[in-house]
Amino acid sequence: xxxxxxMKDLSKHFGDFxxxxxxxxxxxxxxxxxxxxxxxxGKTTLLRIIAGFLEESVGDxxxxxxxxxxxxxxxxxxxxxxxxxxxxxxxDVYENVAFGLKRKKLDKAEIKELVLDMLQRVGxxxxxxxxxxxxxxxxxxRVAIARSLVMKPSILLLDEPLSALDRKLxxxxxxxxxxxxxxxxxxxxxxxxxxxxxxxxxDRVAVMNKGFLEQLDTPHNLYNHPKTAFVAGFVGENNRFAxxxxxxxxxxxxxxxxxxxxxxxxxxxxxxxxxEAFILAxxxxxxxxxxxxxxxxxxxxxxxxxxxxxxLEQGDDILISLPQNAKFAGLxxxxxxSIGVAYDNIKCxxx
Amino acid sequence: MEGNKKAFYFLLTPVxxxxxxxxxxxHIDLFVSSFKAxxxxxxxxxxxxxxxxxxxxxxxxxxxxxxxMYAIGVTLLAFVxxxxxxxxxxxxxxxxxxxxxxLLLLIPLWIGELVTIYGWVIILGDHGVINESLKWLGIIxxxxxxxxxxLSMTIGxxxxxxxxxxxxxxxxxxxxxxxxxxxxxxxxxxxWTIIRRIVIPHSMPGIIxxxxxxxxxxxxxxxxxxxxxxxxxxxxxxxxxNQFLSTFNWNEGAAFGFLLLMLSSAVIWLALKLxxxxxxxxxx
Numbered sequence: 001x002x003x004x005x006x007m008k009d010l011s012k013h014f015g016d017f018x019x020x021x022x023x024x025x026x027x028x029x030x031x032x033x034x035x036x037x038x039x040x041x042g043k044t045t046l047l048r049i050i051a052g053f054l055e056e057s058v059g060d061x062x063x064x065x066x067x068x069x070x071x072x073x074x075x076x077x078x079x080x081x082x083x084x085x086x087x088x089x090x091x092d093v094y095e096n097v098a099f100g101l102k103r104k105k106l107d108k109a110e111i112k113e114l115v116l117d118m119l120q121r122v123g124x125x126x127x128x129x130x131x132x133x134x135x136x137x138x139x140x141x142r143v144a145i146a147r148s149l150v151m152k153p154s155i156l157l158l159d160e161p162l163s164a165l166d167r168k169l170x171x172x173x174x175x176x177x178x179x180x181x182x183x184x185x186x187x188x189x190x191x192x193x194x195x196x197x198x199x200x201x202x203d204r205v206a207v208m209n210k211g212f213l214e215q216l217d218t219p220h221n222l223y224n225h226p227k228t229a230f231v232a233g234f235v236g237e238n239n240r241f242a243x244x245x246x247x248x249x250x251x252x253x254x255x256x257x258x259x260x261x262x263x264x265x266x267x268x269x270x271x272x273x274x275x276e277a278f279i280l281a282x283x284x285x286x287x288x289x290x291x292x293x294x295x296x297x298x299x300x301x302x303x304x305x306x307x308x309x310x311x312l313e314q315g316d317d318i319l320i321s322l323p324q325n326a327k328f329a330g331l332x333x334x335x336x337x338s339i340g341v342a343y344d345n346i347k348c349x350x351x
Numbered sequence: 352m353e354g355n356k357k358a359f360y361f362l363l364t365p366v367x368x369x370x371x372x373x374x375x376x377x378h379i380d381l382f383v384s385s386f387k388a389x390x391x392x393x394x395x396x397x398x399x400x401x402x403x404x405x406x407x408x409x410x411x412x413x414x415x416x417x418x419x420m421y422a423i424g425v426t427l428l429a430f431v432x433x434x435x436x437x438x439x440x441x442x443x444x445x446x447x448x449x450x451x452x453x454l455l456l457l458i459p460l461w462i463g464e465l466v467t468i469y470g471w472v473i474i475l476g477d478h479g480v481i482n483e484s485l486k487w488l489g490i491i492x493x494x495x496x497x498x499x500x501x502l503s504m505t506i507g508x509x510x511x512x513x514x515x516x517x518x519x520x521x522x523x524x525x526x527x528x529x530x531x532x533x534x535x536x537x538x539x540x541x542x543w544t545i546i547r548r549i550v551i552p553h554s555m556p557g558i559i560x561x562x563x564x565x566x567x568x569x570x571x572x573x574x575x576x577x578x579x580x581x582x583x584x585x586x587x588x589x590x591x592x593n594q595f596l597s598t599f600n601w602n603e604g605a606a607f608g609f610l611l612l613m614l615s616s617a618v619i620w621l622a623l624k625l626x627x628x629x630x631x632x633x634x635x
Contacts, residue, residue, distance in 0.1 A: 053533060074539045086534035090552040099548075100538030151538065 003065075004029040004187050005050070005155055010059035012045050012211075019045040021211035022059070027155070027189065032181050034190040034198035037208035038234070043191045046208070047157050050189065052076045064154055074103075079148035081158045085140055087132045093119070093143055094128035100151045118150040122180070137165050141173060149186065158190045162197060174200050195235055199223070207231050229351035232272040239318050241271040243348070251348065256314040259290045261346050268348035273341055275307055276321040280328060282340030289340040294318065296335050310339070385605035401606035411590060411607075418587040419614055422570040425505060429513040429565045430520075430558060437517050438550070441524040442532075453521070456514060464511050468578050471510065475503050475579075499581040507575035512568045516561035523557030524550070559628045563619050570615050587611055 005027040012020040020042045027033050035043045048054040050061055052073035061068045063077055079100070088096050094115055101111045119125055122142040127135070135143065141161060148156055162170045162177075178201045181188050192198050198205045199219040206216040207230070215227045226232035233240055242254045249262045251271065261271075282289060294310035299322065306322045308331070320339065322328060331337065388400035405411045436456075440449050459467050474480045475497040482494040497503055527550065535545045551558070576586030591611065594604030623630060 051537060073533070073536045074541070078537075080534070080537050082530045082534055084528055084530050086528060086530040088531060088535070088549060090549070099535070099540070103539035103541075103544065147538070 002029055003027070004031075004063065005189070006062045007046075007050075008060050008062075010046075010049065010061065011057050012042070012049060012054065013057045018211050020049070020056075023208075023211075023213045025206060025213060025216060027187060030185050030187055032178065032188045032190065032201055032203045034192055034202040034205045035208060036192055036195055036198040036205050036235075039193055041208040042211035043193075043208050044159060045211075047080070047159055047189070047191050050155070051078055051080050051157055077154040078157055079151050079153040081144045081148050081156065081161045083159045083161065083163060085144040085161065085164070087140060087143055087147070089132050091132070092128065093124065093130050093132070093135070096132065096143055097147045097150055099147065104151075114150055118146045121149075121184070122146045138169050138173060141165065145177075145180070149184065153186065155187045155189055158188060160192050160194075162192075163194070170197075177201060199235075207234065209234070226272070226347060229270050229272070229349035232347055232349065236274065237319070238272045238274055241273075241316060243269050243271055253314070253316055255312070255316045257292075257312050257316050259292070259346070261290075261343055261348060263343075264348055266350055268350050270349050270351045272347045272349075273318070273345060275319045277341055277345035278318070278320045279340040279342075280320070280323075281338055286340060288344075289342050290346070291338060291340050293336055293338050296331060296333050296337065298333060299331070310337075381605040381608055384602050385609050387602050389602075395602070401603045402610075404603060405606065405610060410585075414585045414587050414590055415610065415614070417585065418570060419618065421501075421505070421508075421584075421586075422566055423618065425508045425512065425569045426516075426562050426566045428505070428509055429516040430562065432509065433513050433517040433561075434520060434558075437520040437524055441521050442527075442529070456517060459510065460514055464574050467511060468507050468574050471503065471507050471579060472498060475506070498579065501581065501584045504576050504580035504584045504586075507579040508569045508572060511572070511575060512565045515564040515568060516558075519557040519560040519564075520554055521557075523554040527553045555626060556628060559622060559626050562622060566618060566622075567615055570611065 003026055005025070007023055007025045010020055010023045010025075011018065023046065035046060037043045045054060049056050050063075050068075052068065052071060052075075068076060088099065091099065097115045097118060098111050101114060106114075116125070116128070119127065122145060124139060124142055124146065127139070127143075132140065132143070144161065145156075145158075158177075162173050165173060174197055177188075181201075190198070190201065199222070202219060204216060205219055205222050207214045207222065209230045215222060215231045217225075217227075222231060223236050226235060232238055241257075243251055244254045244256075245252050246264065246267055249260050249264070250258055251261050251264070251268065252258050253271070279286070279289065282291065292312065294312050297309045297311045297317070299308045300306065304324060306324055307319050308322045310318050310320055312318065322331070385401055386397055386399065387395045388398035390396050390398075405415075440452055444452065472479070476482070477494040477496070477498065479498070481497060482491070485491045486494070531549055531553070532545055535549050540548065571588060573586070573588040573592060576584060577589060580586060587607070588611070591604050591607045594600050594607055
């Protein structure tokens with residue numbers, strides 16, 4: 001295992017617009033790294049720079065220790081699975097997968113062996129002579145991946161390849177892609193705006209915002225220890241509170257709710273608490289938590305994902321997870337309940 | 352339902368009138384008269400004489416073959432010349448300028464064929480723009496013969512027909528997803544391979560569509576060969592013209608007309624077969 005991809009102070013400017021802003025990113029061999037961000041955050045630009053379709057304005061991309069400066073897309077050891085898949089409609093499945101190998105001038109027998117082996121791996125044996133238009137969405141997906149993987153790239157770049165699929169197939173392909181990546185061991189860089197895709201599949205996730213790399217971390221850390229206010233708000237569901245001030249260990253929301261958050265060495269202006277971080281009816285003996293009472297405004301029933309919206313005396317609205325068990329079965333709208341939240345789960349930022 | 356039917360016939364009638372009156376009846380008339388010839392007594396009788404005459408006199412079938420070869424050649428040239436332009440206008444230049452540049456391309460069409468062809472006379476003549484410029488630069492002393500040659504005729508035919516190649520090719524190129532080109536490049540394909548394996552196969556319906564129009568325009572053209580062509584570059588339409596208007600042998604002219612129709616149909620059929628295209632797809 002070594003470093004396979006390194007980006008150093010990578011920036012891309014389009015006129016005055018900064019699409020990628022001083023990104024530093026290192027990817028290890030065999031890793032599944034996702035680049036996650038809202039549309040327009042620069043993630044596709046980043047991918048196109050790695051692939052060689054765009055030239056960086058500042059900085060450098062190195063793959064396997066070699067600088068990619070001035071190297072054209074066809075000569076880079078990376079391959080892309082495009083968002084539109086970009087399968088060649090004028091060719092059948094076999095010809096699509098063999099296209100890159102033919103360009104390498106391998107002999108026919110070898111190409112055939114590699115293509116059939118790859119089609120077997122993605123579960124498309126027997127589909128060689130099918131036209132692209134005869135395939136289902138999921139099958140097209142697999143042809144696109146096979147076409148790139150058969151080139152044995154050092155890095156496979158995937159540009160939101162699941163976005164065109166319906167929800168159910170997408171869920172299925174998520175698992176399939178992760179397993180495929182584990183099996184073949186190729187480094188995957190996966191571009192997406194769907195955080196569920198990023199969190200489920202990746203070893204590490206890079207969250208981007210406005211061209212800037214906010215945090216590169218494991219999905220677990222990203223969710224539980226977001227480093228910036230953007231990450232806290234973007235990844236997973238969260239309650240956001242604007243803060244008006246801090247006095248000692250007491251912070252005050254703009255609506256006037258005062259709570260204790262020890263150990264802050266800066267003046268925060270925004271606070272996040274996840275819906276599932278709240279403890280309903282906390283035990284008297286519990287320590288290290290903020291306690292408060294709130295009135296239930298609405299219960300939003302959604303099976304295991306049920307939440308309730310509560311309102312504080314001071315006026316703050318909070319979304320809280322409501323476990324579907326016997327203990328809380330009697331709760332109804334209008335009730336007042338006591339709630340607690342551990343200090344650690346109160347995340348404050350200066351944004 | 353009843354009203355729908357009425358509307359259907361109402362809309363169909365002008366089409367039928369057009370087809371029957373202006374296309375089918377004249378063609379039948381021509382077809383019939385092509386099989387009639389005067390006998391020794393000077394009366395019209397059924398005869399194959401008109402067609403036999405075509406094969407008997409070598410000037411006719413030589414012109415016929417010459418016209419076919421040149422028309423195919425001009426069609427191929429039209430493709431070679433316009434494809435890079437079409438590619439540039441659809442894939443390289445920004446959308447903002449593309450429509451303006453396309454409009455510029457269409458200007459010769461507004462002027463009319465006769466005027467543009469005379470334009471070429473001015474450019475190519477012995478005292479034309481090219482010869483005078485070369486003389487002024489001291490490259491030549493006596494003018495090079497450009498006008499009234501096969502070259503000038505080819506230029507004229509190409510110029511008046513190539514726009515009809517560019518438009519359908521541009522239409523198919525516009526529908527080509529750019530990521531297909533990028534994907535091919537990503538998989539290691541050179542620019543030439545991308546054009547040969549991706550771009551041209553994708554635009555094949557447009558190319559064949561354009562080729563059919565160009566071929567038919569060229570093979571049936573009269574103005575460019577007549578004005579720009581030399582004595583050696585006889586065009587078959589001129590033979591037809593001569594039969595109708597010089598020798599007043601309408602029956603022979605009708606036979607020639609039908610031979611030309613069969614020739615262009617055969618070439619188009621062959622082109623569709625060779626390129627693996629279907630007429631209905633090309634016509635879209």
